[in-house]
Amino acid sequence: MILDLFFPNRCLHCNRIIDNELLVCNLCFEQIHFTHFNYFEDNFITDKCKLLFPVEHTFALMQFEKENISRKIIHELKYKSRERTGKILAEWTCERLDFKDEQPDLLVTVPLHPKKLKERGYNQLHLFTETLSGFYHIPFDHELIKRNHYSKAQALKDKQHRLSTENTFSINKNISGKHILLIDDVFTTGNTLASIAWEILKAGDNKVSVLVMAIDI
Template sequence: MQAGLDFLYPPRCAGCGAPGTEWCEACQARIRRLTGALCPRCGAPHPRRGACTACRALELPLIVRSYARYEGVLTRAILHLKYRPNQRLAARMAGWLAEVCRRDNWQPALVIPVPLSPRRLRRRGYNQMDLVAAALAALLGIPLGSDALSRVRETRSQVGLDPVGRRLNVEGAFQASRDAVQGKEVLLVDDLFTTGATLAACASALREAGSGDVYGLTIGRASSGP
């Protein structure tokens, strides 16, 4: 199917539009990776020892890492996948996340994408993070838990909310399946880290259902985060 689609609609780079590939080497070179000295809890650039000030205030119930800064061509790629189910781009992004997971020597037992609300899923037709999480689970050789976490109430968009508003907006919005997660270390996957509110709400639901340690991986990290 993908070959037929490529014939009818030749692939173009999601970052710059160059023909022939879903992601070109020039755009890869423009990404600012998040490596080096990072907060051990939220993954923010942090030259000092221990958790950063903002992270301590949030009391994140999981450890988070992001692949790169949410800017420029990476922003365009994330938005492209959000509105177009590009399997090749999702697989490319999964490769980025697998690299981070292996670098930090995480060994989760289950990969779970952050779920959309039923209303947003019906409107969009797919969850882009399902695509990334499925490819990531295959790369890591562990199960995918697409149904292990669900959004049990509608929430408004997080865009425009301050950190407190974001936390309150998603508080109690998720529920995890005890049968699926009990005793397992879980890897949550999302596209963007801004304040960590969504990942924190998901992790709290997982821990309440009896999961082991929870890790979070995002493709991008917004500069407004901690």
């Protein structure tokens, strides 16, 4: 295509010209710090979540370290209108995550407030989750959880504000007896996930597992 000649796709890290379906070149891909977590074995996220709420299993795709490639990828997805990045991250996840015989019943994303959704134009988790849904044949529900308050981006908040999530979320539908896989972009304090998890757990005889694109350690 003519546009590809004038505006070729470039590696997010080193700026080399790459195929349109890629995020980074092969050399930079090798520098991404994937976690290699086993979904069924306790890891850093499991330990953190168990201090906040009952959790079944957890998985993180990448490490979210200062100045590393994964941080740049997530920021492109969230703040640079690169929604397609979510599909590629989901494909990387599918290559590394095996649910075996314990697939969750439903994929649920952390919601944006309607005002934030209008500002950004998309929820950065939706295409990621929909791609996972298609691969694993697990239904998703973007409407199950409602965010009750508008707030600035997590990355811009100080620690005290990040810790305050009381009454931030509510359940929109009746749900019981389900194993919910709760999906977010970056695991930091775990308080946002805990706030949603308790709403799900209180709603009925449900179980919660966690999947994030990256973990900030």
